[in-house]
Amino acid sequence: MRLEDKLTTARGYLDDPFRFEFDADVIGKVTLPDGRQGVLLAETYFYPTGGGQEHDTGMLGEAQVVDVFVDDAGNVVHVVDGEVTGRQVPAKIDRERRFGFLQQHSAQHLLSAVLEDMEGLETISAKISIDSPTTIDVPLANLGEHDWLRVQDRANALIYADRQIKSYFIREPEIATVPFRRPPKVSGQIRVVEIDGVDYSACGGTHCTRTGMIGVLKILKSERRADKLRVYFVAGRQALSYFQNYYAILTQVARQLNTNPEAVAQNVQRQQEQLRAAQVELEALAAERLPLEAKRLVATAEPFESIKLVIATFPDRTAQQLRALAGLLQNEPGMVALLATYDGMKLALAVACAADTAVSASELLRKHLSQIGGRGGGDARLAQGGGAATEEQWQAFFANTRKFIRESRESRE
Numbered sequence: 001m002r003l004e005d006k007l008t009t010a011r012g013y014l015d016d017p018f019r020f021e022f023d024a025d026v027i028g029k030v031t032l033p034d035g036r037q038g039v040l041l042a043e044t045y046f047y048p049t050g051g052g053q054e055h056d057t058g059m060l061g062e063a064q065v066v067d068v069f070v071d072d073a074g075n076v077v078h079v080v081d082g083e084v085t086g087r088q089v090p091a092k093i094d095r096e097r098r099f100g101f102l103q104q105h106s107a108q109h110l111l112s113a114v115l116e117d118m119e120g121l122e123t124i125s126a127k128i129s130i131d132s133p134t135t136i137d138v139p140l141a142n143l144g145e146h147d148w149l150r151v152q153d154r155a156n157a158l159i160y161a162d163r164q165i166k167s168y169f170i171r172e173p174e175i176a177t178v179p180f181r182r183p184p185k186v187s188g189q190i191r192v193v194e195i196d197g198v199d200y201s202a203c204g205g206t207h208c209t210r211t212g213m214i215g216v217l218k219i220l221k222s223e224r225r226a227d228k229l230r231v232y233f234v235a236g237r238q239a240l241s242y243f244q245n246y247y248a249i250l251t252q253v254a255r256q257l258n259t260n261p262e263a264v265a266q267n268v269q270r271q272q273e274q275l276r277a278a279q280v281e282l283e284a285l286a287a288e289r290l291p292l293e294a295k296r297l298v299a300t301a302e303p304f305e306s307i308k309l310v311i312a313t314f315p316d317r318t319a320q321q322l323r324a325l326a327g328l329l330q331n332e333p334g335m336v337a338l339l340a341t342y343d344g345m346k347l348a349l350a351v352a353c354a355a356d357t358a359v360s361a362s363e364l365l366r367k368h369l370s371q372i373g374g375r376g377g378g379d380a381r382l383a384q385g386g387g388a389a390t391e392e393q394w395q396a397f398f399a400n401t402r403k404f405i406r407e408s409r410e411s412r413e
């Protein structure tokens with residue numbers, strides 16, 4: 001990061017990232033293009049968005065600071081949601097938010113250094129976040145679970161070692177004397193953030209003063225993003241709240257399974273096996289039940305002209321199950337059966353016609369499905385199809401069945 005010619009507002013946070021309260025000297029106010037008010041200070045401890053780290057929030061007098069950014073002239077603009085009156089006002093920075101960014105940002109430098117050192121993976125970009133995992137993009141690489149664990153172990157060992165983190169400015173001619181992880185492509189004065197013996201980065205962000213302050217670093221996952229690999233991790237307090245949240249979920253699941261968290265995976269596997277066995281048995285029972293069901297439907301058949309007519313609708317049958325049932329009904333003398341199922345959106349229909357009825361199942365199916373623009377096929381004895389239907393279409397679906405049967409018989413005679 002280059003600071004020389006754009007450093008208009010004095011930036012106190014660079015030297016003291018733990019100053020959360022200060023007396024602010026108001027030196028100017030601006031109305032932003034979107035109508036919001038911006039306040040300029042002689043010196044600020046509010047961090048403005050930049051370098052992958054988001055701005056601070058807090059209070060300026062009675063007004064809330066909702067955004068902080070650097071304008072084209074190099075001023076730090078504090079966007080407020082109310083009036084700031086007086087030349088000197090008390091300023092207060094949201095500690096939790098700043099501390100969260102500070103932990104994540106130092107953790108990012110540390111992990112970037114370890115990834116480069118152990119795996120030769122250079123950090124292309126990073127996004128520091130306190131609400132979701134922080135991400136580092138590196139070139140595509142094939143790292144196994146064991147490699148990620150080694151990287152994670154090394155990063156955490158450096159946290160336990162409690163190395164010093166310091167920042168200082170150098171001038172351009174001194175660049176060659178600093179072993180930068182990524183040489184800065186800038187001129188003028190450069191801020192160096194150094195993790196003792198581990199990492200030298202050109203960075204204008206806020207950082208922990210020792211690695212121990214990062215607390216813990218947990219790599220969550222890595223995934224391919226176009227030609228890059230994105231690494232997700234959490235650190236510090238965010239890592240704790242992640243653990244807290246996941247542990248609460250795991251404990252709840254364990255309670256529902258009547259077991260302890262350690263046995264959840266085994267327990268779920270056993271239940272899945274039991275479920276599969278139960279499904280197989282259920283299908284066998286359903287197949288056994290089919291002839292009984294067919295017999296019952298025959299008993300409820302309504303005489304229509306010289307045929308026995310069955311119109312049956314089921315709330316939850318698969319197309320396969322309907323077909324199996326229709327297959328039995330087609331052997332019943334005089335039978336014309338229409339079996340349907342509708343789930344509120346999709347309709348499935350199976351039609352069975354006994355050979356002695358002179359009614360064509362495929363024609364009867366086609367006439368019904370033409371009402372909803374559905375598709376299907378079959379032969380004169382057995383036909384099957386379906387399509388999307390509205391509730392109204394479903395209600396009116398069998399209104400013309402008797403007319404269709406007559407037409408089908410006439411056309412076959």
Ligand SMILES: [Zn+2]
Pocket residue numbers: 051105109201202203204205
């Ligand atoms: Zn940085």
